[in-house]
Amino acid sequence: MKRIEVVQNILEANESIAAQNQHLLDKHKVFAINIMSSPGAGKTSLILQTIAKLKDKLKIAVIEGDVASTLDAEKVKNEATAVVQITTRNMPESCTLIAATLEPALKKLPLETIDLLLIENVGNLICPSEFILGEHRRVVISSLPEGDDKPTKYPMIFTDADVVLINKLDLLPYLDFDISAFRRAVEGLNPKVKVFQLSCKTGVGIESWCSWLLNEFNAHKT
Amino acid sequence: MKRIEVVQNILEANESIAAQNQHLLDKHKVFAINIMSSPGAGKTSLILQTIAKLKDKLKIAVIEGDVASTLDAEKVKNEATAVVQITTRNMPESCTLIAATLEPALKKLPLETIDLLLIENVGNLICPSEFILGEHRRVVISSLPEGDDKPTKYPMIFTDADVVLINKLDLLPYLDFDISAFRRAVEGLNPKVKVFQLSCKTGVGIESWCSWLLNEFNAHKT
Numbered sequence: 001m002k003r004i005e006v007v008q009n010i011l012e013a014n015e016s017i018a019a020q021n022q023h024l025l026d027k028h029k030v031f032a033i034n035i036m037s038s039p040g041a042g043k044t045s046l047i048l049q050t051i052a053k054l055k056d057k058l059k060i061a062v063i064e065g066d067v068a069s070t071l072d073a074e075k076v077k078n079e080a081t082a083v084v085q086i087t088t089r090n091m092p093e094s095c096t097l098i099a100a101t102l103e104p105a106l107k108k109l110p111l112e113t114i115d116l117l118l119i120e121n122v123g124n125l126i127c128p129s130e131f132i133l134g135e136h137r138r139v140v141i142s143s144l145p146e147g148d149d150k151p152t153k154y155p156m157i158f159t160d161a162d163v164v165l166i167n168k169l170d171l172l173p174y175l176d177f178d179i180s181a182f183r184r185a186v187e188g189l190n191p192k193v194k195v196f197q198l199s200c201k202t203g204v205g206i207e208s209w210c211s212w213l214l215n216e217f218n219a220h221k222t
Numbered sequence: 223m224k225r226i227e228v229v230q231n232i233l234e235a236n237e238s239i240a241a242q243n244q245h246l247l248d249k250h251k252v253f254a255i256n257i258m259s260s261p262g263a264g265k266t267s268l269i270l271q272t273i274a275k276l277k278d279k280l281k282i283a284v285i286e287g288d289v290a291s292t293l294d295a296e297k298v299k300n301e302a303t304a305v306v307q308i309t310t311r312n313m314p315e316s317c318t319l320i321a322a323t324l325e326p327a328l329k330k331l332p333l334e335t336i337d338l339l340l341i342e343n344v345g346n347l348i349c350p351s352e353f354i355l356g357e358h359r360r361v362v363i364s365s366l367p368e369g370d371d372k373p374t375k376y377p378m379i380f381t382d383a384d385v386v387l388i389n390k391l392d393l394l395p396y397l398d399f400d401i402s403a404f405r406r407a408v409e410g411l412n413p414k415v416k417v418f419q420l421s422c423k424t425g426v427g428i429e430s431w432c433s434w435l436l437n438e439f440n441a442h443k444t
Contacts, residue, residue, distance in 0.1 A: 006228050007314055038261045039347050039376060040368030067348060069374045089378075092229055095317055095348040123375070125261050126289060126317040126346055145367035145390065146262030152291045153345070154261060156311075168367065174396055 014131050017099035021106060021134025028111035030061075031217045032119060034097075034133055036157060037141035038150075039123030042167040044072045045200035046141060046209075047118050051079045053210040058115040058217065063105050065097040065122045072120060080118075084108045088122055096127035099134055106134075116217060125150070129157035136220060143168040144177045151185035159189045165209060169199040236353050239321035243328060243356025250333035252283075253439045254341060256319075256357035258379060260372075261345030263365040264389040266294045267422035268431075269340050273301045275432040280337040280439065285327050287319040287344045294342060302340075306330045310344055318349035321356055328356075338439060347372070351379035358442060365390040366399045373407035381411045387431060391421040 025032050035043050044064075051060050061082040064073040073085040084105040088094045091101060097119065109117070119135060121128045140161040142150050145168060151158045158164060164186050166179065183195055194212060198205025247254050257265050266286075273282050283304040286295040295307040306327040310316040313323060319341065331339070341357060343350045362383040364372050367390060373380045380386060386408050388401065405417055416434060420427025 038345070038368075039372055040260065066375055068377050069371075071371055071374060095346070122348070123260070124317070124346060124348055126344070127349070143367065145365065145393065146260075149291075149293055150261055152293060153288055155290050171367065171393065171396060174393060 011130065014099045017103060018132045018134040021099055021102055022136070023134075024106060024111070025117070025134060025136075028114070029221065030111055030114050030117050031137075031220050032117040032133075032135045033137050033139055033213070034119050034121060034128075034135035035139045035141065036121045036125075036128045036161075037123060037143070038125050038146055041123070041141045041143040041146065042200045043120045043123070043141060044075055046165065046167070047076060047120060048079060049200050049203065049206045050118065050210060050213065051076075053206055054116070054214065055079070057214065059113055060116045060118060061109050061114045063097075063102065063109075063117065063119045065101075065120055067094055067122060081114060082109050093127070093131070095122060095124050096131050097121050097133055098131045102133045116213075125154040125157050129154075129160060137162045137216060139163045139165060141165045141167050142182070144171050144175050148178045148182040148185075151182065151189055155189050158186050158193070161190060161193055163194045163196065163209075163212070166195065166197045167200055169197050169204055170202050233352065236321045239325060240354045240356040243321055243324055244358070245356075246328055246333070247339070247356060247358075250336070251443065252333055252336050252339050253359075253442050254339040254355075254357045255359050255361055255435070256341050256343060256350075256355055257361045257363065258343045258347075258350045258383075259345060259363035259365070260347050260368055263345070263363045263368065264422045265342045265345070265363060266297055268363060268387065268389070269298060269342060270301060271422050271425065271428045272340065272432060272435065273298075275428055276338070276436065277301070279436065281335055282338045282340060283331050283336045285319075285324065285331075285339065285341045287323075287342055289316055289344060303336060304331050315349070315353070317344060317346050318353050319343050319355055320353045324355045338435075347376040347379050351382060359384045359438060361385045361387060363387045363389050364404070366393050366397050370400045370404040370407070373404065373411055377411050380408050380415070383412060383415055385416045385418065385431075385434070388417065388419045389422055391419050391426055392424050
């Protein structure tokens with residue numbers, strides 16, 4: 001019982017800091033996306049493809065969340081307007097970004113010069129679903145090799161997503177993955193969700209995802 | 223500070239219950255394996271291949287840990303001597319099995335008739351590394367599509383593993399995955415670890431893994 005109370009307190013405190021983060025982002029007209037997935041589903045590749053496609057239209061910054069290492073921040077640093085790394089290994093919540101870990105990272109960014117902030121969460125399909133950060137949209141990447149049963153086995157993260165991206169479409173010929181069954185399972189949990197199919201390796205489908213993102217950015221600004 | 227103390231208390235309580243679990247397993251001469259990985263890396267497929275290979279030599283039971291659904295327990299139930307499902311969705315630690323959630327599951331198994339217990343943990347590379355369950359060996363599966371940087375990005379789970387299995391070897395021709403670099407990274411974190419390469423889809427490498435497991439079982443018994 002005591003443990004459940006502690007969890008409740010942490011989640012309430014998180015919501016309040018997330019609201020402050022969103023207020024800070026809104027003050028500077030920064031549109032923020034929280035990108036979540038299993039380890040290795042393609043979060044960094046999606047960020048690189050998105051920057052390549054939209055960098056002439058938007059100033060894009062990245063916050064990289066990892067348990068350990070700065071590998072992803074190094075991949076992104078020459079492409080983005082600004083990058084901040086958060087390393088969660090020695091934090092009380094090492095399995096996800098939380099609003100309180102995002103807050104100091106936001107303060108390190110030149111927010112007044114940024115249009116779009118891509119937040120790469122820690123690779124995990126469970127913990128990130130519990131913690132909002134102050135983002136405007138929540139994106140879940142699910143890659144084909146993980147299997148088409150993931151929405152049924154990890155429902156919470158799919159239920160709260162604005163977009164689900166089915167990545168690694170280039171591997172479809174070598175896998176047993178039923179795209180229709182996957183889409184039905186996601187839409188059953190979350191009727192309003194947008195689903196896109198893409199390959200961050202070949203670039204297939206990146207155009208549609210980036211058009212959606214640009215539309216959302218413009219709609220949010222006005 | 224208070225939060226860190228709470229985490230510390232949970233981990234200490236976990237160690238004590240894990241010791242009781244191991245005592246119960248030892249009393250009944252059951253050898254227990256904790257199988258951990260990202261979502262969709264192949265834990266259930268490994269369990270099915272292992273049972274197929276060893277069922278004439280050992281009575282094998284399975285504990286399935288999932289956030290939601292009984293999909294994996296259904297796949298395994300006709301193959302194993304006994305199966306128990308643990309669903310963590312509404313538990314305080316939904317992102318991993320812990321010793322206290324294993325305890326009632328152990329009591330549902332006919333331990334006196336079982337030789338080998340395969341525990342499929344929740345799909346997650348972070349939380350399961352913190353919680354021992356009472357198992358005798360810890361196995362991590364890392365699948366090729368996740369990328370060869372996983373040991374650097376999620377070091378804790380690889381550091382404490384007895385075995386690392388590199389799965390989905392059948393996909394190697396279609397991916398950029400440097401097996402030597404992956405092995406060097408794992409062995410750098412954990413010089414005593416055993417590493418096997420296999421494909422649970424084609425069966426390649428299952429023989430070597432099962433020989434190792436049978437040897438460990440026999441060495442533990444004597």
